[in-house]
Amino acid sequence: MTGGGRILLLLGLLLAMPAAALAQQGRAAATRGPAPADAPLITDLSAHLIAITSSFTGTDLLLFGAIDEPGDIVVVVRGPTSAAVVRRKEPIAGLWLTRRSASFDGVPGFYVVTSSRPLAEIAPSTLLSRLQIGIDSLRFRFTGSGIIEDLPDFRDALIRQKRREGLYQQSVGDVDFLGPKLFRTAISFPATAPVGTYQAEVYLIRDERIIAAQSTPLFIDKQGFEQEVYEFSRAEPAVYGLIAVLVAMLSGWLAAVVFRKN
Template sequence: MMRQYRLVLLLALLAAPLVASPPASAQTRGATQTRGPAPADSPLITDLSSHLIAITSNFTGTDLLLFGAIDEPGDIIVVVRGPTSTAVVRRKESTFGLWLTRRSATFDGVPAFYAVTSTKPLAEIAPETLLQRLQIGLGGLRFRFVGSGIVEDVDEFRKALIRQKGYEGLYHQSVGGVDFLGPKLFRTAISFPATAPVGTYQAEVYLIRDDRIIAAQSSPLFIDKQGIEQEIYDFSRQAPAAYGLVAVLTAMLAGWLAAVLLRKN
């Protein structure tokens, strides 16, 4: 068991120069580790450089390092999924010279963030049936259509949703993004844009050999607001009427000050 702990410590030391540590003031708001270390004989051991991404006023995005070790050579697939929600996709059409929304589709269970990286192209690592079952890869994502009425081209709306998420930097797929430091040690960096929503994420790691999953591990990841941003967010949720009143008064005060300064100039 101590050998496994030394291995994880070695990986952490390798990762330290590559990823900046979170600010000392960033504290996990109920974000506790929900799983213990892998058994000593586990064929796969993984961890994250940090389990908390703190969003502050100067947050512009960050990279998070995932590292691990395997017992024997194999292929690695890393999938990071964000919290799910409902999304609406609208299609606009030209009507009398105006672009108006003519059709729409509503999907449930849409991950707010989705990233997948692997040692090789997914088709060379695992069969399509396995990838589809685990929803690995952008092409394997399945959203539940919950819109009213019948939309004949639901699949086109689903692809449009994935493309839009990709434009926003929230969905991305990388081939060869997992780097091996030797025959058994590996690491990969996951990029999170500034628009990544708060919530609980899951980092899934799969070890695959001969078209079969040999081992898999899932680690929690939390993105949370910190500092004054979190206090304002909590205030808006706990006392929405008072928050709205303060917002209106602040806007009126800012307008009055601007008018005074312009009058003096």
Template sequence: MTATVKRRALAVVATLALAGLALAPSARAQQVVADLSRHLVGITTGFVGTEVLLFGATEGEGDVIVVVRGPDRRETVRRKARVGGIWVNTDEVAFPAAPSFYAVAASGPVGEIVSPRILWRHRIGTENLELRPVRPLDASDLAAFRDGLLRNKVRQGLYHDKPGRVTFLGNRLFRANLYFPANVPTGTYTVEVLLARQGQIVSAQTTPLLISKIGIGAEVYRFAHENSVFYGIFAIVMALAAGWIAGVIFRKG
């Protein structure tokens, strides 16, 4: 089955699921309900990135905002300066709880859906992320290191500085494609779906998504972290053996 056929089949299944959500009693009780096409993304040795389909339904009209956030990680930002004609690190700042992944999707421009105050309250948009350094900084240094962290994450494809698109199918059913790149960190992600009306958030739902290594790659990763000394020795032995074999082959040649 080709990728195009798979996407079309998934779209049909999602549409049927959307209809089921809209008719379910729980959907009528809540103002917004949503789900994912899968709750586990498995990373194998050949993983090149993937999309996860989010679909849902609203009770009445409104705009939908989706916020995807990866597990918090410690991130360090370094400042470089030219010293004696050489670029060296002159300062660094650590942010102990920065999202490892961050993306937003919306059914319209988020600045027109809700006010800046509500965007800040719900941490919608990279400019509203709460990034606290481990040590006090003055305003200019904090802004510089914060901007550096955001630039690094955007360049890596782990922060999306422009919102994706939430598409409505009629007045109530909606869907969005959530993309995760090949270098996406592992862990438990949260997918928060917000329903807005007249500039206010009136309903919300959070769904977990697990991204995990599977297969032989996961076993190697686990062994390397749980037995770092033995893994290091094994890697050195393998490198020496590979060098010796290459030397023998070249001598024979």
């Protein structure tokens, strides 16, 4: 498809999609209904549901939109939050054993931010910190006891692990403009992306001020047999655990029989 054809197709999608324009500064809740004709920012996703099946190996979603005023675009996709524990192992008598740990709450299971330019050139650090835009601006709540002087090191270790798993991503210049008003960017979700409700936030920023913002929901859910197993494990954890142990014992016994015959 030619560049002109892509622009026409994207424009048609933008005209047909339901959207909500948020004029207030800061993070906004998603709303439904047609956007006003003079909305400075209109966005949507190529899909609002990612179905996880046994063959799921990850996927990419397209976030696209249009602006009616000049400015920079910042896209933030946040996954469901949960608690996390970071453990530090130290060598003791030739063995690596856990000696210290730190517990955090409010940790996003998935976090992606991409922008048309470097964040430091788009907005002041106070604004980025307040809205938690950028991995360095993420705030986790320490839930452990006592005072840990090197707590930032535990936080950094947690972020490094999330990045290795592909769950935390930050990039610059991946917001592509198709002309002066239309833009798009691809969001990659690894196979390990957690199930739950996500928010795709888009900010239009000019002169270090948020001109417009929009938040769109996204859902990742298990489908088919995986969903049934997941729901059963939540409803009957004791029975599920017993079955898992029995299956593991049966697998070990079968393996022993096979190797004995060989």
